Amino acid sequence: MKILVPISKVPDTTSKIAFTDGDSKFNEEGIQWIVNPYDEWYALVRALELVEAGGGTVTVINVGDATSDPVIRKALALGAHEAVRVDVNPADSYVIAKEISAYAADKGFDMVLLGKETISYNGSEVGGMLAEFMNLPYISLASKLEVNGDTATLDRTTEGGVEVVEVKLPLVASANKGMAEQRIPNMRGIMAARSKPLTVVAASGGAEAKTSYVKYGLPAPKSAVKLVDPENMDELVNLLHTEAKSI
Amino acid sequence: MSVLIVVDTKNGEVKKSSLEAAQYGAKVAASIGGEAVALSLNASNAEVLGTVGVNKVLNVTDSSVSASDPQKVVAAIVAAANQVGAKVVVFAHDSTGKAVAPRLSAKSGAGLVTNVTSLPDTASGFVVSKNVFSGKAHAHVNILSDEKIVSILPNAFGLAAGEGSASVEDFAVDVSGISSGITVKAVKGGNSDVVPLPEAELVVSAGRGLKGPENWGMVEEMAGILGATTACSRPVADIGWRPHHEHVGQTGVAIRPNLYIAIGISGAIQHLAGVNGSKVIVVINKDPEAPFFKAADYGVVGDAFEVVPRLNEALRKFKAANG
Numbered sequence: 137m138k139i140l141v142p143i144s145k146v147p148d149t150t151s152k153i154a155f156t157d158g159d160s161k162f163n164e165e166g167i168q169w170i171v172n173p174y175d176e177w178y179a180l181v182r183a184l185e186l187v188e189a190g191g192g193t194v195t196v197i198n199v200g201d202a203t204s205d206p207v208i209r210k211a212l213a214l215g216a217h218e219a220v221r222v223d224v225n226p227a228d229s230y231v232i233a234k235e236i237s238a239y240a241a242d243k244g245f246d247m248v249l250l251g252k253e254t255i256s257y258n259g260s261e262v263g264g265m266l267a268e269f270m271n272l273p274y275i276s277l278a279s280k281l282e283v284n285g286d287t288a289t290l291d292r293t294t295e296g297g298v299e300v301v302e303v304k305l306p307l308v309a310s311a312n313k314g315m316a317e318q319r320i321p322n323m324r325g326i327m328a329a330r331s332k333p334l335t336v337v338a339a340s341g342g343a344e345a346k347t348s349y350v351k352y353g354l355p356a357p358k359s360a361v362k363l364v365d366p367e368n369m370d371e372l373v374n375l376l377h378t379e380a381k382s383i
Numbered sequence: 384m385s386v387l388i389v390v391d392t393k394n395g396e397v398k399k400s401s402l403e404a405a406q407y408g409a410k411v412a413a414s415i416g417g418e419a420v421a422l423s424l425n426a427s428n429a430e431v432l433g434t435v436g437v438n439k440v441l442n443v444t445d446s447s448v449s450a451s452d453p454q455k456v457v458a459a460i461v462a463a464a465n466q467v468g469a470k471v472v473v474f475a476h477d478s479t480g481k482a483v484a485p486r487l488s489a490k491s492g493a494g495l496v497t498n499v500t501s502l503p504d505t506a507s508g509f510v511v512s513k514n515v516f517s518g519k520a521h522a523h524v525n526i527l528s529d530e531k532i533v534s535i536l537p538n539a540f541g542l543a544a545g546e547g548s549a550s551v552e553d554f555a556v557d558v559s560g561i562s563s564g565i566t567v568k569a570v571k572g573g574n575s576d577v578v579p580l581p582e583a584e585l586v587v588s589a590g591r592g593l594k595g596p597e598n599w600g601m602v603e604e605m606a607g608i609l610g611a612t613t614a615c616s617r618p619v620a621d622i623g624w625r626p627h628h629e630h631v632g633q634t635g636v637a638i639r640p641n642l643y644i645a646i647g648i649s650g651a652i653q654h655l656a657g658v659n660g661s662k663v664i665v666v667i668n669k670d671p672e673a674p675f676f677k678a679a680d681y682g683v684v685g686d687a688f689e690v691v692p693r694l695n696e697a698l699r700k701f702k703a704a705n706g
Contacts, residue, residue, distance in 0.1 A: 147516070149633050149634065149652070149653045149656075150652055150653070151516075152652075153516045153519040153520045155520070173634050174634070177634075228494075229485070229495070230488065230489070230494065230495070233485075233489060252481075255516070255517050255633055255634065255656075256515065256516055257515055258497070258498050258513075258514060258515060258516075258517060258637075259497050259498070260476070260481045260485070260497055260498075261484075261485045261488070261495060261497060262485070263485065264453065264481070264482065264483070264484070264485025264486045264488075264489070265485045265486070265488060265489040266489075267453075267485075267486060267489075268457075268485070268486040268487075268488075268489035268490050269489050273454070273563035273564055273565050274453055274482065274486060274563070275565065276453075276478070276481050276482040277478055277481060277482075279627070289568070291571075292451070292478070292482075293478060293628070294450075294478045295393070295398070295400075295477060295478055295579035295581060295582060296572055296577065296578075296579030296580075297570060297571055297572030298570075298571050298572060299451060299567055299569075299570050299571075300567070300568045300569040300570070300571065301451060301565050301566060301567050301568065302565070302566045302568050303563070303564055303565045303566070304564055310481075313627050313628075313630065313634065313635060314627045314628075345527065346488070346492070346493070346494030346495070346526065346527055346528045347494045347495070347496055347524050347525065347526050347527060348524065348525045348527055349522050349523070349524055350510060350522075350523045350524065350525050351522070351523040352515070352520055352521070352522045352523075353520065353521050353522075353523075354519075354520050354521075355518075355519075355520070355521070355659060358677070358678055358679075358680070359680075361666070361676050361677070361679040361680065361681065361682040362680065362681050362682070363681075363682045363683070363684065364681055364682070364683050366683050366684065366685030366686075366689070366690050366693075367693075369683075369690065369693040369694040369696070369697040370697045370700070372665070372681060372683065372694060372697070373694070373697045373698055373700075373701045375681060376642065376663070376665070376681070377701065377705070380642070380662075380663040380680065380681070382585075382641045382642035382662065382663045383585070383609065383642065383698075383701070
């Protein structure tokens with residue numbers, strides 16, 4: 137089985153978020169970059185498990201400049217066989233999906249598996265767009281994925297439940313928590329990653345951004361916490377009712 | 384020029400998140416001087432959409448057109464959008480919006496913004512606010528294409544139902560030739576009385592401070608008294624004390640309830656990212672230095688095993704007195 141796993145480069149989950157250039161750009165100073173957790177912990181690990189069990193290859197693909205290379209190497213250290221970077225500014229999801237589909241069009245992947253969203257732009261967009269560009273079925277928010285021959289069974293998360301669906305390969309699916317368990321790369325994997333192929337391809341030229349990020353902002357600071365005597369929970373209930381009006 | 388709102392249903396009833404989307408779409412329609420048209424998927428109560436400002440409802444009555452097969456829904460949307468001349472399509476950013484809106488964007492070439500938290504500013508372009516960095520920040524995004532798609536964050540816009548009414552007509556769309564080849568084998572859960580986390584207005588959550596899964600009784604009791612949904616922190620889900628779907632935070636579910644009560648959760652930055660959209664936050668923690676107190680509206684410094692039963696008693700008294 138040939139599986140393609142698109143990965144994004146995102147700030148580490150502990151990052152303090154700040155902006156620069158009149159709030160028009162993300163401030164990258166001091167930021168540690170990681171593979172988007174949903175792409176790595178669930179999509180990539182599940183892809184590796186499937187290939188370990190049934191044979192095949194896992195290719196990771198990233199749309200971005202050379203600053204993505206360290207996180208791409210991390211994905212290779214975890215066990216991906218090869219990596220591709222499309223050397224384009226990932227201006228929006230439309231561009232990213234268009235470029236990945238242009239690359240994947242003639243490669244015969246059985247499955248494209250990616251995280252349900254990035255923790256940076258929280259779009260939940262690339263998977264569905266990719267499926268449409270590639271004319272493949274799309275199963276979003278999958279918390280479970282099993283493959284039997286040419287048929288996949290997935291749990292699609294809905295509000296408060298799951299839908300068990302069956303579909304023939306090839307397909308595109310977005311991975312939700314539960315699909316796999318996070319792995320830590322070992323030293324052998326890290327050494328091996330250095331010599332695995334990372335191919336840089338040029339832009340397809342057909343992708344134009346449909347949206348533009350104009351400005352960023354941070355939430356208004358919270359006013360100081362009001363402490364309530366732990367012996368007096370009637371007071372807390374009263375505050376929640378009369379002041380906060382939340383109960 | 385009109386606004387088309389995609390309305391999904393659960394057991395035939397319009398989803399709350401869809402009703403919010405409909406209200407949003409009606410406001411957009413009013414601001415651009417157009418008609419608000421809803422495309423509902425097999426709704427039995429489509430007329431409710433009139434109360435939030437929708438003028439007309441096109442109700443699909445073909446159960447194969449559902450979010451389980453996004454390609455069919457996209458085909459229905461394209462047909463409806465052509466019929467009513469829609470320039471803007473509105474979704475709720477729920478499991479349906481996530482499955483369908485990106486496909487529609489790729490098919491039509493209309494720019495998509497998800498997680499939207501504001502009405503569009505049309506002074507120069509079509510600019511909407513959206514949450515980014517898992518709620519740690521927001522961004523203003525301009526949609527550059529002529530046709531626009533927005534998917535709005537659930538619980539971000541309060542519902543205010545009015546007296547309006549909408550005309551409802553069946554919408555016949557032939558999707559027989561379109562299929563993703565997806566078959567639904569089973570549906571698990573989703574029919575309980577508990578409000579799902581992304582839609583919940585009251586959430587009671589607990590973390591490692593509770594010391595073990597056997598101590599969740601008092602948390603569930605509080606949720607029961609309030610009619611709240613239970614949630615948990617990531618470590619607690621990872622060690623298996625609570626199910627994964629209860630995990631709220633940056634890599635779990637992001638929530639925006641009216642009230643979030645956090646018990647024995649220190650408030651790591653990743654947790655805060657998923658809950659800081661909550662309107663009111665109550666933190667109960669025995670450590671006065673817990674970072675969560677900085678993000679809280681009300682704080683109780685004390686042992687959860689003493690404070691929570693006391694709070695439950697006070698809540699029960701309050702409920703008895705106030706219905």
